[in-house]
Amino acid sequence: MNRVIVLGPGPDTAGGIGVMMGHLARTASDHSRLAFVESGGAPGSLAQRLRAFGRAMVTCWAPVGDGTVYHVNLASKGSTWRKLVLTSLLRVRRRPYVLHLHGGGYADFFKNLNGVMSALVRSMFRSASAVVVLGELWRQFVSAELGVAAWRLHVIPNAVPGPAALPNPKATPTVLFTGKVTRAKGIVDLLQAWGSLPDHVRTHLVLAGDLNDPDGHITRLLKTTPDVTTTGWLNGDQLTQELARASILVLPSHVENLPLSLLDGMAWGLAPVVTDVGSVSDVIADGDSGWVVPVGAPRELANALELLLGDTVRREAIAQAARSRWEEQYDIAHYRRRLEDVYRQARTG
DSSP: OEEEEEESSOTTOSSHHHHHHHHHHTOOOSSEEEEEEOOSOSSSOHHHHHHHHHHHHHHHHSOOOTTOEEEEEEOSTHHHHHHHHHHHHHHHTTOOEEEEEOOTTHHHHHHTSOHHHHHHHHHHHHTSSEEEESSHHHHHHHHHHHOOOGGGEEEOOOOBOOOSSOOOOOSSOEEEEESOBSTTTTHHHHHHHHHHSOTTTOOEEEEESOBOOTTSHHHHHHHHSSSEEEOOSOOHHHHHHHHHHOSEEEEOOSSOSSOHHHHHHHHTTOEEEEEOOTTHHHHOOBTTTBEEEOTTOHHHHHHHHHHHHHOHHHHHHHHHHHHHHIIIIIBGGGHHHHHHHHHHHHHHO
């Protein structure tokens, strides 16, 4: 059995990568054994993060067995600078690594780099034995902007677990948002849309996640918008309870890669209302397995919510199509097998 060393946020740490690695850690394989090494990006004091980064550097340099592959999770900003150091050590030691690109804002991040830094990032990508991206948009970006050969590129969407059977449909539909409650997630647009709905249509909106509101605008909107509950951060069991109670998943983000909250909603048979960002269009067929609205468009968002809240038959049809799509493509049961193919390529060069 070959060893895979996964560098980045540890399983079930804060953020999408940590959640995704938690799902991965709970998969099983007869072909590889995963070891997760925190690389310094998880929440904690500066001293804790520096110690984690130091341990990751030692892991990249220390002796390892034949056939070991490094799985390097990558986002923008600090994640990229840390991974440049770690992958440089791997390159000196002639060890194969797989870059796994997660960051939804990576194209803008790369565009703003100076010439030297952009050259270093390109070199890191081109030297990888394989590069994993979450959708076709990112395949095109990595190929065109970073110069990665097509045969090294793999599209592997995120995946999540889900219930074997769905709860019974609700007589009164609840709308659920999960994630950080921030402007970037489209919360201002959502609250404006929700507040504009007719009283006889509007039901109950749940915002499940930490509030990040430096200018206080979201807080002020929450005080004046009816029929909204905020939960703060939820653990896995608490989030499951909210998913089981909901009927519609709303995610009006301004920037995403492939949001796990969308896949969670699909797995639980919720009807998605989402913006066309990142790889969302790879997942959702507008009007079939979800409803896609423009970014920053509260009126269109309100129209989509009003339609689904008022039409039970259509809402349940979209929810079922979303669940079927999850079963076919985004169930965590398929995820490990797809990564195994990439690890195999990395080992053989």
